[in-house]
Amino acid sequence: xxxxxxxxxxxxxxxxxxxxxxxxxxxxxxxxxxxxxxxxxxxxxxxxxxxxxxxxxxxxxxxxxxxxxxxxxxxxxxxxxxxxxxxxxxxxxxxxxxxxxxxxxxxxxxxxxxxxxxxxxxxxxxxxxx
Numbered sequence: 001x002x003x004x005x006x007x008x009x010x011x012x013x014x015x016x017x018x019x020x021x022x023x024x025x026x027x028x029x030x031x032x033x034x035x036x037x038x039x040x041x042x043x044x045x046x047x048x049x050x051x052x053x054x055x056x057x058x059x060x061x062x063x064x065x066x067x068x069x070x071x072x073x074x075x076x077x078x079x080x081x082x083x084x085x086x087x088x089x090x091x092x093x094x095x096x097x098x099x100x101x102x103x104x105x106x107x108x109x110x111x112x113x114x115x116x117x118x119x120x121x122x123x124x125x126x127x128x129x130x
Contacts, residue, residue, distance in 0.1 A: 002042060002127030007099065010041065010073045010126075018062045020055070029055040031062075031110065032129075040129040043099065043110070051116030053124055056096070060108035065101055072102035077123070095122045 010033065017034035030044035045053035077097035094115040101108050114122025 002129045004125055005041070005128050007043075007075045007126045008073050010070045010101065012069055013039075014069050015066050018065045020058070020062070031055070033065075041126065042129055043124050043126050045112070045114070045124045051114065051122060053112055053114035053122055055110060056113040057111040058108065059111070060106055062108060064106035065103055065108055068103035068105050070101060070103055072100060072107065075099045092117045093122065097123050099124075 013033075013035050015033050015035060017032070019032055021030050021032050030042050033041040033043075035041070047053075075097060077095050094113065097112045097114065099110040099112070101110070112124045114124075116122050
């Protein structure tokens with residue numbers, strides 16, 4: 001579908017469209033970022049057999065990311081080893097990842113939740129669509 005690129009590579013780009021869409025991979029969400037007719041990016045999860053990752057929350061207005069250059073693009077998450085059964089769940093491993101994207105109009109925080117049996121990726125990827 002696309003080529004992995006660093007999330008920070010969106011700094012300086014001006015988006016013409018940002019929308020939450022169905023990734024087309026299982027039941028997974030995606031966010032598509034359009035710069036121009038020949039430049040698009042997607043934030044999505046490439047599903048593994050024993051894992052899932054989805055958008056838990058979007059704080060802010062995606063429209064704030066349109067029409068002004070991106071000045072902030074950073075990702076961070078819970079780094080510690082989470083023991084889900086202690087919290088009353090049944091996942092062996094889980095992580096929240098927060099993606100912060102900002103323009104002069106505002107900042108949007110996209111929170112992804114990933115879970116697995118501990119052997120698979122639990123984070124979304126950022127890809128240039130080819």
